[in-house]
Amino acid sequence: MFPILVVVACCVHHVADLAPIIGASVAAVFLTEYRTPIMAAGVAINGLGVFLAARRLRRTRVATGR
DSSP states (O other): OHHHHHHHHHHHHHHHHHHHHHHHHHHHHHHHHTHHHHHHHHHHHHHHHHHHHHHHHHHHHHHHTO
């Protein structure tokens, strides 16, 4: 009985090593399916961030008289 527990304990840490890889594979499959919409959303959000930063910079320059 004890040798079986030793083998199981030895193998369990290998399963723990593989779990993130399996999880990452599932996420990779999901992200591959929706790659284009995710990239489009990222570009749109970055564009919004650039617009807001430029607007704030412009307002700061007007307020300080520069």
